[in-house]
Amino acid sequence: MNEFELVVHHDYTSGSLADLSGHGNHGHSATAPAAGGMPFDGRRTHVVVFPSSSLEELGGLRARARVWADTLGDRRTLLEGYLAFSFSVSPDGALAGSVYAGLQWHEITTAPGTVPTGRWADLGFVYDGRDTMALSVDGALVAVRQGNLGRVGGVEWPYGLNVGAWPDDNARVFSGRMAEVWLWRLRG
């Protein structure tokens, strides 16, 4: 059995925020997606997925996003599950992922300048719920960290899973477009 189970899949290029994973984790936003993807203005745009049974007890996770970054200069959120995990681009262009385990955030990050701007990029973050974190860009592994962190909890109320923004407020907002995002959780 595949160890990960897809729980969120949004294809914004279809013009919809609907979840394609079969788990009903639809997106909600005040901004509409377009054929060119979901536009993020770097200030307020965000897509919210509310907590659901499939987002409880992630255990581990794999997040992937196909994005076009216009500008960096601030921390830019790709996906963040409130009190569960974060996947973002640092101001210097480093790709970063972190998980909240044992009442503490644990991070993996790449070298600066890893995330390109002005073109489409395929960014991935995985934590296997045991001892491995990894980041990838355009099909290449760019960072691996090993360390026993234990299981990741669930996405919490009220902010839920946010695409393109820090859940707590209008901050750390992505600047550019996103075509597709995926989130897997660990089974069992």
Add this chain to the structure above:
Amino acid sequence: MTVHAEGDGSIALGGDAIDSIFVTGGVNQFFVGRYERLAEAYLSPRALYRELRLEEFTGRAWLVRAVDDFLAANERGYLLIEAEAGMGKTAFMAWIARERGYVHHFVRLMPDADDVGLALRNLSAQLIRAWDLGAMAAGGVLPANASRPDFFADVLYEAADRRDATRPGEPIVLVVDGLNETAALPFQNPLALPSELPSGVYVLATQRTTHIPLVLEAPRRVLRIRPRSPDNLADVRAYLERRVGAPDLAARVAASGATHAEVVDRLTAWSGGVWLVLRYVLAELRTGARTPREVSSLPVGLWQYYARFWRDWQRSHETTWPTVDLPLLVTLTAAQEPLALDLLCELSRCPEPGRAAELVGDAWRPFLQIVEDGTRERYAAFHDSLGEFTAGLVDASALSSAERFFVGRLSGAQREAHLRIAGRYLAAWGDLDQGLPSLRGDAASMDDGYGLRHLVHHLVQASQDAVLHGLMELEWPRGDTDEVASVSPAANAWYEAHRTRREFAGYALDVQRAWSRAEQVPYGPGAPRAVALELRYALIEASVNSVAGNVPSALLLLLADHGMVTTAQALELARETPDARTRAEALSTLLPRLAGEVRARAAREAMAAVQLVPDGYWRAGELFRLAVAAGGDHLGDLRRVADAMRKPYERDISQRGLEVIARFGALVPAPPRETSHTFDPVDPAEFAEQYLQRTRHGVATLLLGLPGAGTGAEAGADPGEGAGRRVAASRFVRAPRWRAELLTEAARTAPDGSLEDLLRAALDISLQVGDRDILNATLRSVAVHLAETGAADTAVACAERIPDAAWLASALFGVAGRSDESTAPGVAGRALAVTAGIDDAVTRGRLLRDNAAHLAPMAADGSLAPVLAALPGDWHAAVLGALAGHADPEDRMRLHAEALEAAVACSGDGGARVVADLVAAAPPGLLPAARRAVAAVADTEQRAGAAAALAARLGGLGLADEAGEVTGTIHDPYWAMRAAFGVAAALAGGGQAERALRIAARLPAGHWRAEVLALAGRRDAAFAVADATPDPRERIAVLLRIATAARPHGYRHGDEQGAPGGAGDGAGDGARDGDHGSGDAGRRDAVTEARAVLAEITDPADLAQATLAVALAQATGGRAAEAVALVRTLPDVDRAIALTRLTPHLGDAVADALPVARELRDPVSRGRVLAGLTGPLVASGTLDAQDVQEHVRTVLRLLATGTRADLLEAMPALMPALVELAGPQGPADLAAAVTAAYRWWP
């Protein structure tokens, strides 16, 4: 006993004073706290001092020296003065407290001796005032948590700090009189006195010579006052020298013909050193009721004195004894507080009030304490010993048989008095079997609320257990009421009567009393019923703890502004909010609607709430909100709160912001910014604006989920829809608090016609406990456990209590799986029918997939087919695949093939997900089809995941080439890496070492390479990987992977923390057969090395996680005792988590884990872990049946201090013990208790 004292007197306290003290006693809210002013919290002993005639206090120099010696010899500690009744303990404590200005608490002044919160608030109030700890009681008001032991401990330490800073060397002494008069709560010292004390802090306490469960870590000394000790007798003599020579006695002595010295000698000898009898007999001598010469003929000793006095009284008042004197005496001593004469006469059914007045006003006066209450007097026994005498709680060996007979009759009469008093209230309220209808009205407060306060005590004393528990379980259906909020389908009557009068503390104490009564049933035939009651009381307590009261501040304003609640009601709802930040917000928000003293008090309460906000950022935000709302009032106190902020940024921004508010009355608006949130802004106005925005952001986020609010899947709904639809639409939010917030916001834009409905719905929801899913899960566990015991019918009945269909179906499937062949098909059929009725297709699909093992009969009889047909294609395929896993070999291939075909036929993610699952378990004959299915997945990401699963499957079958081909199709780096590792591990485990090592060499992560190396028998190379890993966290990960490889079946995903092996692997991870290791590698033990590497980790968070991983590795490797020892080194929070994770692997080490669990400081964590240990403890036979009962009692007591969710989540683990104690009835009783609690507090 309540002592009311008014006036301007003051009590000196450590150089300071409390002025103008008004002791109110009475109501206090145990659960939500009461914001008492310091003076209100103080229990003044001035009336007690008068009763004790401290002006006559004599002697005790030796006792004072002993106190001073203890203070001098110990840096801190408890000095316990122990003596029998009537030895003058209280008089000494009162005297020394008054003389030296010590902080003091007299248990006899408590309206209820078991109200620990009252004692803690009394002591805290004095310490705060004496040591000027204004920050602990902003605005002179105790915070809501002042009833908690941890608050009191904080006050003690703050006082010690202040003392060190201002008057170093001065001892802080707490005088506590009467420890034996109060019952300690489980796991606490009497009055929750701390076991540890700060330096220079002492507790001087008195108690009888009975066992008091006082657990102390501070130094302790016990000082015994022995009646006939020379020191005590010398004090008695000195006292008598003064008293006998006083004018009122001197004449009597002279008239008797005895000399002063003779009388002193005679009384000294006769008293035997017992002071209380002197009080009585001197009163007799003063009135002439007894002559000095008669004294020598009196018996020696307190009990003997009582016996002689009251027997003489009976003989000399034969006509009035049975009708007036005896009933009045036992009523006086049975009553729980001083009562006015008319009520005493009522309760004792006295036919001659005139005679009763004579008795209490004259002849019995020495035995009474008289409390002046305006123009009336109220009466109680002067000393507890009289009540103990009439209750028969005396040393019978000191009495003659005639006296024992007399005492026996007295105690019988007192039990009748308790019964009579209880009966009075039950009758007045309309009788228990009629549901106490009058308890709903004003009659509940009859006799100034005496019945409401003390009925339970009288029922306990009258041994009316059935009535007692019936009262506590009495249920009222919800009728048409004008209550602000009534969210439950039924009410617990006794709770409701207290709730409407804000008598939460009284209700809590009654629960404790009834619960304690149930606990007094020893192990034996009565145990099952007792356990059932204890479960019920635990759930009641936890439920009341959990009543949310999370009414959003915006809702309060809207309710008030639309006339749906009064401002006073809105304020009450705000006060009930348990979360400090939310309460602060609610109170601050209401301030503009309030005026006068009500406003001032609410501001003080808001300040107290602000102080309790744990996080500095949120505290600063609420500080600004309150400062602006208060409009410049209370700035001094607010500045103190700001000054106490710990983080420099939060302190600085708070201080500067308050200065702006002080000047302008508000924060000057910040200029607009590019983004609406910056971190740690410099401008206080920007901070405040961002803070307010952030608190609103959660609600704004949720609003996106309402139809028409965003552009999500539900977009396009009619924005003008009705309230009902909006309420229904809000159900995507499950937490009551957030649903209430969401509906409140929705109400703002709702049409007028639906606004009130929305507001009422929001209010109702905000008052719910909101743990429905946990309730469902608990009942499911109970049902399944019942089925395991063979009680299938009871199990089904329990399952049918589950309110939600998905949980009901899951429970029924679970029951079917544990039932015999005759029962299982019927139960499974019912489960299938319930499943078929569920709207959500995913839920239906998941239920069928997860319970495929029970579907064979329905597949055979055709009843499954229509349910399957109604599923979406991907779930249809998933269920077929699951059915294949449970099918006979001949059907397995067919079903798997059908499933694969159905999954491939589905477009989209769902089908691909099922393909990945199916290929991971594909039978060898279906591998070509599996490869085709994977290749057919359109989505590259999904295809990669499925290919990784297939590659691992091929590797596991030893098909290295095929596995390599499939791996080569994967372009995603993570999936490729996972696939390569999976294949390499499988090949290594299957004996193709060289092939595996070639693949492993390309793996980018050292821990994976090491595991494959170890699996291939290259332990030296594997350890070399570890040795070359500098980061200790990463090295531990490598070592634990090596340990994983040592177990028989290698790595299985889902193993927690990389825990290797299983119980029975044997110690260590020594080389396996065929090991190619050489030299040291063959003897190296990866888990032991990982344990050693922990010492190199410096970050506490990393260390905790790594320690847990190593401990799990130890436990699953058969070294559970070592794991427990390691876990013991963790901080409390991490230790609790670790113990929970270790529990399934403990084996015989459960006995080692038990004391570690008992050391956990947090009671809920301790309860949770102990509950988890229940199964292993029962299974191991570590506990006998009586121990099991004690274990259950301990767990229930601990968990009931938390929320109902805490309790319910632990219940499944407790089930083996319930079955052990009561058979299937145990879990069934639990289900009934859970259902009732949910009905009363949904």
